[in-house]
Amino acid sequence: MIALDRSEYLSLGTPDWSSGLAIPEQRTIYVDEKDPLLIRRVIPHEITHIILHNYLGFDHYTIHWINEGLSIYEEMRIWTGQDKVVITMENYKPLPIEDLILMKPYIFSSKDTIVVYYQQSASLVSFLINEYGMDRFRDFLKALKTRTLENALKEVYGIQSISELERRWKAYLKRATPTPIR
Numbered sequence: 456m457i458a459l460d461r462s463e464y465l466s467l468g469t470p471d472w473s474s475g476l477a478i479p480e481q482r483t484i485y486v487d488e489k490d491p492l493l494i495r496r497v498i499p500h501e502i503t504h505i506i507l508h509n510y511l512g513f514d515h516y517t518i519h520w521i522n523e524g525l526s527i528y529e530e531m532r533i534w535t536g537q538d539k540v541v542i543t544m545e546n547y548k549p550l551p552i553e554d555l556i557l558m559k560p561y562i563f564s565s566k567d568t569i570v571v572y573y574q575q576s577a578s579l580v581s582f583l584i585n586e587y588g589m590d591r592f593r594d595f596l597k598a599l600k601t602r603t604l605e606n607a608l609k610e611v612y613g614i615q616s617i618s619e620l621e622r623r624w625k626a627y628l629k630r631a632t633p634t635p636i637r
């Protein structure tokens with residue numbers, strides 16, 4: 456569904472902090488035709504949501520950070536023209552990962568939390584992809600079809616717990632240089 460402008464986009468019931476919305480069950484995305492970032496960012500992002508949802512066959516709030524993180528990762532690849540992108544927490548204060556995982560999307564407490572949720576989700580996905588490779592990340596997505604998040608992390612990455620994920624990610628951030636964006 457391509458709205459003619461921002462006000463028509465918002466009249467569709469989309470969140471006022473969003474630039475696009477995917478309804479995977481209906482294979483539908485809502486976008487604003489006049490958005491200057493429509494082609495470079497919004498469409499790659501929303502299409503990734505649809506593809507991932509169709510691949511996994513389900514959606515659950517505990518894996519929403521993976522869904523959002525991968526959509527931002529793909530969006531950033533198109534936007535920057537880079538094959539790999541490094542997304543860090545420069546200028547953001549991370550949430551405890553346990554909290555991030557349990558956070559239900561679309562009922563965030565504040566706009567600041569939304570921004571951190573998106574940034575941190577993207578940073579975690581970029582960590583998993585850059586540190587261990589895209590093939591392992593594909594294995595991870597495959598494992599999520601039939602395993603819990605914790606078991607998929609254990610089997611594919613040898614990461615024994617969410618706190619170990621947090622430790623490894625934070626160690627990675629110390630030596631990571633973010634991909635520049637204009």
Ligand SMILES: [Zn+2]
Pocket residue numbers: 500504523526
């Ligand atoms: Zn999204």
